[in-house]
Amino acid sequence: xxxxxxxxxxxxxxxxxxxxxxxxxxxxxxxxxxxxxxxxxxxxxxxxxxxxxxxxxxxxxxxxxxxxxxxxxxxxxxxxxxxxxxxxxxxxxxxxxxxxxxxxxxxxxxxxxxxxxxxxxxxxxxxxxxxxxxxxxxxxxxxxxxxxxxxxxxxxxxxxxxxxxxxxxxxxxxxxxxxxxxxxxxxxxxxxxxxxxxxxxxxxxxxxxxxxxxxxxxxxxxxxxxxxxxxxxxxxxxxxxxxxxxxxxxxxxxxxxxxxxxxxxxxxxxxxxxxxxxxxxxxxxxxxxxxxxxxxxxxxxxxxxxxxxxxxxxxxxxxxxxxxxxxxxxxxxxxxxxxxxxxxxxxxxx
Amino acid sequence: xxxxxxxxxxxxxxxxxxxxxxxxxxxxxxxxxxxxxxxxxxxxxxxxxxxxxxxxxxxxxxxxxxxxxxxxxxxxxxxxxxxxxxxxxxxxxxxxxxxxxxxxxxxxxxxxxxxxxxxxxxxxxxxxxxxxxxxxxxxxxxxxxxxxxxxxxxxxxxxxxxxxxxxxxxxxxxxxxxxxxxxxxxxxxxxxxxxxxxxxxxxxxxxxxxxxxxxxxxxxxxxxxxxxxxxxxxxxxxxxxxxxxxxxxxxxxxxxxxxxxxxxxxxxxxxxxxxxxxxxxxxxxxxxxxxxxxxxxxxxxxxxxxxxxxxxxxxxxxxxxxxxxxxxxxxxxxxxxxxxxxxxxxxxxxxxxxxxxxxxxxxxxxxxxxxxxxxxxxxxxxxx
Amino acid sequence: xxxxxxxxxxxxxxxxxxxxxxxxxxxxxxxxxxxxxxxxxxxxxxxxxxxxxxxxxxxxxxxxxxxxxxxxxxxxxxxxxxxxxxxxxxxxxxxxxxxxxxxxxxxxxxxxxxxxxxxxxxxxxxxxxxx
Numbered sequence: 001x002x003x004x005x006x007x008x009x010x011x012x013x014x015x016x017x018x019x020x021x022x023x024x025x026x027x028x029x030x031x032x033x034x035x036x037x038x039x040x041x042x043x044x045x046x047x048x049x050x051x052x053x054x055x056x057x058x059x060x061x062x063x064x065x066x067x068x069x070x071x072x073x074x075x076x077x078x079x080x081x082x083x084x085x086x087x088x089x090x091x092x093x094x095x096x097x098x099x100x101x102x103x104x105x106x107x108x109x110x111x112x113x114x115x116x117x118x119x120x121x122x123x124x125x126x127x128x129x130x131x132x133x134x135x136x137x138x139x140x141x142x143x144x145x146x147x148x149x150x151x152x153x154x155x156x157x158x159x160x161x162x163x164x165x166x167x168x169x170x171x172x173x174x175x176x177x178x179x180x181x182x183x184x185x186x187x188x189x190x191x192x193x194x195x196x197x198x199x200x201x202x203x204x205x206x207x208x209x210x211x212x213x214x215x216x217x218x219x220x221x222x223x224x225x226x227x228x229x230x231x232x233x234x235x236x237x238x239x240x241x242x243x244x245x246x247x248x249x250x251x252x253x254x255x256x257x258x259x260x261x262x263x264x265x266x267x268x269x270x271x272x273x274x275x276x277x278x279x280x281x282x283x284x285x286x287x288x289x290x291x292x293x294x295x296x297x298x299x300x301x302x303x304x305x306x307x308x309x310x311x312x313x314x315x316x317x318x319x320x321x322x323x324x325x326x327x328x329x330x331x332x333x334x335x336x337x338x339x340x341x342x343x344x345x346x347x348x349x350x
Numbered sequence: 351x352x353x354x355x356x357x358x359x360x361x362x363x364x365x366x367x368x369x370x371x372x373x374x375x376x377x378x379x380x381x382x383x384x385x386x387x388x389x390x391x392x393x394x395x396x397x398x399x400x401x402x403x404x405x406x407x408x409x410x411x412x413x414x415x416x417x418x419x420x421x422x423x424x425x426x427x428x429x430x431x432x433x434x435x436x437x438x439x440x441x442x443x444x445x446x447x448x449x450x451x452x453x454x455x456x457x458x459x460x461x462x463x464x465x466x467x468x469x470x471x472x473x474x475x476x477x478x479x480x481x482x483x484x485x486x487x488x489x490x491x492x493x494x495x496x497x498x499x500x501x502x503x504x505x506x507x508x509x510x511x512x513x514x515x516x517x518x519x520x521x522x523x524x525x526x527x528x529x530x531x532x533x534x535x536x537x538x539x540x541x542x543x544x545x546x547x548x549x550x551x552x553x554x555x556x557x558x559x560x561x562x563x564x565x566x567x568x569x570x571x572x573x574x575x576x577x578x579x580x581x582x583x584x585x586x587x588x589x590x591x592x593x594x595x596x597x598x599x600x601x602x603x604x605x606x607x608x609x610x611x612x613x614x615x616x617x618x619x620x621x622x623x624x625x626x627x628x629x630x631x632x633x634x635x636x637x638x639x640x641x642x643x644x645x646x647x648x649x650x651x652x653x654x655x656x657x658x659x660x661x662x663x664x665x666x667x668x669x670x671x672x673x674x675x676x677x678x679x680x681x682x683x684x685x686x687x688x689x690x691x692x693x694x695x696x697x698x699x700x701x702x703x704x705x706x707x708x709x710x711x712x713x714x715x716x717x718x719x720x721x722x723x724x725x726x727x728x729x730x731x732x733x734x
Numbered sequence: 735x736x737x738x739x740x741x742x743x744x745x746x747x748x749x750x751x752x753x754x755x756x757x758x759x760x761x762x763x764x765x766x767x768x769x770x771x772x773x774x775x776x777x778x779x780x781x782x783x784x785x786x787x788x789x790x791x792x793x794x795x796x797x798x799x800x801x802x803x804x805x806x807x808x809x810x811x812x813x814x815x816x817x818x819x820x821x822x823x824x825x826x827x828x829x830x831x832x833x834x835x836x837x838x839x840x841x842x843x844x845x846x847x848x849x850x851x852x853x854x855x856x857x858x859x860x861x862x863x864x865x
Contacts, residue, residue, distance in 0.1 A: 014827050047804060048826065048844040052857065056843040084845075084855055093857060097749040097843055329865075331827065340804065469800040476799060482744055483765065486736070486858065487823045487846060488795060488802040489810045496793035497812055504791070504835045549794040549830065593771075597812045597820040602791055 003128045004172040004306065007068070007163035007315065009061020010278040011054045011140075012265065012325040015044040017338045019153050025335045026148045033153050038239025042156035042266025043326075044333060045142040047341055051080040052090045054159035054271075055140045056097045061319035062136065063098065065170070066163040070098035073163065074132025075105040077123050079115025079270040081188070081195070082142045083108050094138070105132075112186055113235055114296020115139065116270035120162055121302050124173055127164045134165045141269035146194035147344055154238050156266025160274035160322075170315055171281060171290065171306040175222040179214035180300025187298065197297070206299050207241055208248075214301035215249045215293045222305055226250035229305075230288040233259035233276035235295035237267050251291070258283055265326055270296075277306070279322040286310040351448045353571035354584045355734065358387025359693040364562035364681035365531040372406055372462035376563040377418050379686075380458055383565035388577060392567065393452040394425040398439030398459035399685035400432050400720075404474035406462050415458075425452075432478035433634060435459065436564070436688025437589075437718030437727035443568050444587045444729075453573065458565040459686035471559050475684070478721040480595040492556055492635065494596050494722045496548035499637035501602040503550065506652030508640065510550055514538035515658040516636040517554050517678055523665060524675020526706035531560050531681030541636075555636040560681035564689035566696065571734060580700040583734035585713070586618035589727040596722045603652070607726035608645035608717055615715070616647075619730040623647040626669060626730075627711040628698060630691035632719045633676040639663075642717055643671060646728075665706060673698060673706045688718035688727065695731045736849060741856050748858035751785070751841065753819065754778035762819050786864065787815035789837040794830040801847050813839055813861055824860045832863065840864045 018041045023030035033039055045054075055078050063070060076091045076098075083090045091106030109115040109122075116139015123135035140159030145151030164173075185206035188195035198206075211234055219225065226232075232251040234242035239262045246256045259276030261268075268275055273294040280290055290306040320328075339345050360382025367375060376397075384392065397415055402408045412426035429439040436459030443457035463471055476485045479494060502508045518538045524530040541554040571583055590610035593599055599606065616622055623646060631646070633639035640654035648669050649657055657663040663671035674680050674694040677687055695714040697703050708714075713732040719725060746752040747765045754766035758775035764783055769776055792811030795802070802808070809825040811833070824846070825839060839861035846858040 046826065048824075048846070048860065050845055050855075052855075053843050053845055060843075093749075096745055097857075099750055469803075472797070472799045482740075483747075484822050485799070486748075486856075487810060487860075488798060488805065488808065489793075489822060490795060490797065490799050492797065493793045493795050493810055497791040497810070500793060500835065501791040546794075546796045548796060551793075595822070597790075597822045602812065 001166055002169055002172045003124060003164060003166055004169040005162050006134070006165035006168050006170055007062040007064070007066025008170065008278050008281055009058045009065060009161050009319050010275050010322040010325060011057040011159045012322065013043045013045050013049050013157050014329060014331050015046055016041045016330045016332050017044050017335070018332065021335050022153055036240065037153065038243070038263050039153055039266065040263050042154060043158055044338055044341060045157035049157065050084045050142050051078065051082050051140045052084055052093045054157065055090065055094045055138045055161065058140065058159040058161035059094060059098055059136055059138060062161040062163045065315040065318045066165065067168070068134060068163065070100040073098065073100045073104065073134045073136050075123055075126055075135040076100060076138070077107050077109055077119035077136070078138045078140060079109040079111065079117070079119040080141050081110055081112055081115060081269055082144065111300065112297035113237070113269045113272055114294050114300055114302060116160065116274045117294035117302040120274065121176060121178070124164045127166060134163055137162050137164065139270040139274040141271050143267065143269040144194050144342065149194070151195065151197065154267040156268050158265060158268035158271040158275050160271050160278050162274070168311055169309055170311045171308050173304060174307050175218060175305040177214060177218040177221050177303040178300065179210055179217055183299035185297045185299060202297065206297060207237065207295055208245060210299050210301040211235065211245045211293050211295050212248055214303045215245070218293065218303035218305065224305070228289055229255060229291040231258060231280045231284060232256050232291040233273050233280060234293050235273045236260065236262035236276065239263040261326065275322060281308070281312065282316060282321040282323065284308045284312060286312060352450060354444050354447045354568055355571045355574035356566050356568050356582045356584065356692065356696045356731065357574050357577065357579065358383045358567035359696050360386060361529055361564040361690055361693050362562065363529045364560050364683060366464050367561040368464065370561070372408065372460060373415070373418050375462065375561060376415055376458065376460045379563040380419050380456060380565040383456065383567050387567035389454050389567060392421060392424065392454045392456040394446060395421065395456040395458065396439040396442045397426065397428045398435035398688055399428055400430060400435050400461060401474045401477065404477065405471070406465055411460070431725045432720030433632065433684045434688060434718045434720035434725045434727050435685040437691070437716065437729070438688065440566065440689055440692050440729065441587050441589060441727055444584050447568050447570055453569060455568050456565060457568060457689060458563065459689035460563040461683035461685040462561050463559045463683060464561050484595050490548060492551050493548040495635040495637050496551045497596065498602060498641065498722065499550055502637060502641065505603055506655070508655035510542060511538055512655035512659045513555060513636040513640065514541035516633065516639045517541045519658040519664050520633060520672050520676040520678040523673050523706055524679025527675045527680055530675045530679050531558055532679050533675070551635055551637070557634045557677035557682035560683040562681055562683035562686045564686045564693050566689060566692050581734035582696045582699045582731050584729060585732045586615035586728070586730035588614035588618065589725065592724050594721060594724045603641065605641050605645045605719070605723040605726065607723050608642055608719060608728065611726045611728040612646045612717070615728040615730050621713065625713060626715050627713050628670040628673055628708040629715045629717065630674060630694050631671055631676070631717040632687070633672060633678050634682060639671065639676070646715065646717060665708065670708050673703065673708050691716040691718055692729065699731060699733050736847065736856055738854050741854060751783035751859065753781050753783050755781045762817060764819050764821060783819055784816035786838065786840045787813045789825065789833060789835055789839060790814045790820060791835060792825060792833055809833055811861065826860050827862045838864050
C-alpha cells in the first residue's frame, strides 16, 4: 500500500533583514557573506510569531490541500529547536487550533535542524504501520543566532507542514533512509539563550559527512542515480552548503534551485529542507521524483524519495505557494527593529 | 413618587492630590455638601466609585466613608457603572428619596487614581470594556474612542480640527473654574500638535487622570421648600445600557444608550433639547462630546463636529456644553464625574457660577456614561 | 495578567473562531451565549466565523497598556467579517499609514499576549491585510 504526502503547506513571515544591514552593525564584510555563504537576506519573525503560530498556519494550508478536517488527523509531530515553552507541548496548541483534539497523539521533536524531517519520518511511519489514517509532520523554527555570530546572518523563521495518508496521495514516499552519529558541531545547553557551534568543524565532519552519506545510502537502497530525479532538496544552513552537497552527489544546479530558498529566506532550521520540498511540490509534474536529505547537528540526516502523482495538479492552487509567500510584499527592517523583535535588547525587568 | 430637590453641593480642587488620601478627599466634599445644605444629618448615602480595588486596593467604601463622616450606622451603598458610577449614585439617591425610602440622602462620587502608575491606571480604566474580546487584543480606552472617531470622520467627514475645537472650548470654560485640574487655555493647533495616544486622538483630546470627589444632598421638594433657599428640582432621571463591546453595536457612530436615556428624560421633564439652557456632558475624549451632543438631539446625526467649531456650544453660544470645563479641563476622577456634573448644574441654576455663569440658566441636563457608552445616565434639573 | 483557566476557557473562540447562531432568528454570536439579544431565543446551533472581512474602523495604539508596550505602535481595528459579525483584533504586518476603512483583511493565528517572562503564552487571532 502506498503511503505519502496528501497535503502540504508552508508559512513564511513577511519581515526581512538584509545581510548587509547585519554586517554594518558588526563591521563585518557583507559581500563576503553574500558571495561566500550565498545569503542576501533572511526572514524575521515578529514578536507575535513563533513555532506554534507558524505551525498552525502551515498546517492549515496542508489540511486545505489534503481536503480533510483537522479531526481526522491522528498525530501531530512538530520538530523545532525553538519550541516556545521549555516544558509544555507545542503540539497540543496546534492540535487545538486545527480542531484535532482530543483523539490525537502529539509529540514535540528536537534534533537541531533535523527535527522537522524527523516529525515527517515518524508521522509517515505511523500511517504506514496502519496505526492511523492521517498524521501531520511539521518543521518550524524561529531560530536564534547570537549577536555578531556567523549564525546571525542566516538564522531565520518559517514552517512547513505535511499531512501523510494513503488516499489521494500527492507524493508517494518510495524510500526512506537515515544516517546519524554523535558529532558535537552545534548545540545549545539548558538555560542558554543562543546556540553555540564549532566553527569550521560544522562543515566536513558534520554537514557534509552526514548529508553525503545519507544521500548515497538512500540512492543505493533505492538503486537509483541522480538522473532518476527531476528535483533535489537539502538542508540549507546557508546558500553554499546545499549547492556543494548537490554537486558532490551528482545533481546539477537546475534540479536544486527550485527548493533552494536559503539566499532570500535564510536558514529556517527545522523548516529548511521541508520548506524547500513544498516549493518543489508547487511546480513539480506528475511522475517527477524528488530527492530530499535533511541535516541536524549532533548529527544526522533523514533521506526521502518522493514520487509526485497526478493529484498534485488538483491541490496545488488550494493554498499559497511557498515562493509566492517568500516574494509577497516583504517588509524590510533595520537592525534596531530586528534586535527589538528578537529580544536582543536588555530592558528593565517586569 | 415624590418630587426631589438638590439642596447642597460640595467639591474640592481636583488634580494630582499626592498628599491627600481618598478618605480626606471624599470627606472634604461630603462635608461641604452637608454644610451647604444646612442639614444636620443624612439618612443614607451612596458612593459612586469605579474601581477602589484597582486604583487603591480598597473596596467596601460605603461603611468606610460613612464612618469617616461620623454618620456611623446609616445605610451606605457603593454604586459602580464604570465612569457612570457617579451619575448612577445620584440616581440611586434620587430614587431613594422619590420613593419615600429616605428623606435626606447624600449622593457622592470618588476616585483616587494617582496611587498607581500610568500602566496600572490604563488597565483599571480598560476594565470598563470587554476584557476577553476587546482588551485581550491590546485595545485601550483612548483606542476605543479613537475607533469611534475614525468611523465618525469616515462617515460624516468630521475633521481633526473640529475635534480639537472641542478641547479648546472646554479648556476655555475650565479656565473660569477655580476647581479645574487643568485650567489653562489651549488652542486647536496645540491639540493637533500634542503627543499621539491612539490615532487620530492625541493627548489633548483625552481627559486626564485625576484625584477628586464631589457630593450633593437630595431631599423631598416639599422639605426643601420649608428650608428656604434656592430651589433646584430634579425634573428627570433616566438611564439605559448598550452592548459592552463596541464591535457588537449596529452603529459605531451612535451612542444609543445616551439617546435612549435622553429620550426618557425629555419625556419625564416635558421638554425637548430646545428647552435646555446648557448641558454638562461626558467628554472623556473630544469625540465623545461630538457624539453625545448628537445623541442628546442637540445636533443632527453626523453634525456634532460643528458644535464647538461653530461656537454654538461655547458659553454665550446657542447651547453651552460643559460650562464647568468638562472632564477635559476640570478633570475626570471617574467615579466623581457624574456627581460633579450635578454640582455644576445646581450651581448654574442657582446663578452661583461667576465668570462661567450661563445667562438665564433655568434648566440644565447632565449626561454621564460608562465605557464606550455601554451605560448612560441622564438627568434634567430645573429651577423650581 | 490573564490566568490559565481564564485563557483556556476561551480557546474554542480564540483558536477556532467558534460562534453560535440563534436557531430562531439566525443572529450569530461571538462568543456563544445563552440568550439571543435580538429575539430572546435560547437555542443555538454551533457555527464558525468567516476568516475574511474588511476594516470597519481602526486606530493605532501609541500608548499601550501593560504587557503590550514593546509592540507599540500597533493597529487595532473592528473588522466586519464576511458573515456580518464584527470583532476587534490587532491588524499586523502592515504600516499604519496603509490602513483605511474598507481594507480587506484575513485572520491569522498569532501570539496575542504573554503573562510576563515566565507565565502562560496567550494565542489567538489577529488580522493581516490581504491582497
